[in-house]
Amino acid sequence: MNLEEIAKEIKDCKKCPLHLSRTNAVPGEGNPKAEVMFIGEAPGRNEDLQGRPFVGAAGKLLTDLLESIGLTRSEVFITNVVKCRPPHNRDPRPEEIETCFPYLERQVELIDPKIIVALGRHSALTLLKKAGRREGSIMRIRGKILKIRLFGKVRMLMPTLHPAAALYNPKLKPLLEEDFDKLKELLGKRERGLEEFF
Ligand code: URA
Ligand code: SF4
Numbered sequence: 001m002n003l004e005e006i007a008k009e010i011k012d013c014k015k016c017p018l019h020l021s022r023t024n025a026v027p028g029e030g031n032p033k034a035e036v037m038f039i040g041e042a043p044g045r046n047e048d049l050q051g052r053p054f055v056g057a058a059g060k061l062l063t064d065l066l067e068s069i070g071l072t073r074s075e076v077f078i079t080n081v082v083k084c085r086p087p088h089n090r091d092p093r094p095e096e097i098e099t100c101f102p103y104l105e106r107q108v109e110l111i112d113p114k115i116i117v118a119l120g121r122h123s124a125l126t127l128l129k130k131a132g133r134r135e136g137s138i139m140r141i142r143g144k145i146l147k148i149r150l151f152g153k154v155r156m157l158m159p160t161l162h163p164a165a166a167l168y169n170p171k172l173k174p175l176l177e178e179d180f181d182k183l184k185e186l187l188g189k190r191e192r193g194l195e196e197f198f
Helices: 003-012 045-050 055-068 094-111 123-131 163-168 170-191
Strands: 038-039 077-080 117-119 146-150 153-160
Touching: 003 094, 038 094, 038 123, 055 163, 055 170, 077 094, 117 123, 117 170, 123 146, 123 153, 153 170, 163 170
Parallel strands: 038 077, 038 117, 117 153
Antiparallel strands: 146 153
8 A cells, every 4th residue: 555545545544524525625635755754634725725835825834934944845744633524614623633533654664764753733732642641731842852652663843833823913923933953953863873862
């Protein structure tokens, strides 16, 4: 099973009620060998219309943040916890997350990124919960590199704020930038061979 086959399955998926209201499922996109994987919460309106992740205003900010640290969208992999847009952008329900989760699990296993960046509280808390960890506040854990046992192995997770949150409240933007700088530093250390950093 490769990423394209998973994407095809997602596009035809009817396993949860979100398939009823979607225009397009949004499997995610990017480099199958990405070192960094970004996981948002769920597709929004633009994503649903285009079938691609983070293509609206929040996506523009994400793209800019990536470029500010010398990365392009095609170098990384971008996806969401649930692959279909919840009606009126409501939060995905626990049973929808549960039903959709095996797709994300297979994507993470195949890509096997060096680090997963959780975009926003919902994504971060969902992944931490799966790893058996309970962390209440995104403000306390953002920008931290957490080692968690997720999908069968120990993985690095960096929670950060959702780009949409920084658009809503511009005071949060410097925090998001700070977290991306942290990511840049981390990836730079890898390139210089300082594996022990991990
Ligand atoms: N917000 C998300 O969480 N994911 C998207 O793909 C777009 C906006
Ligand atoms: Fe299938 Fe996930 Fe879409 Fe639900 S949200 S229909 S489980 S792809």
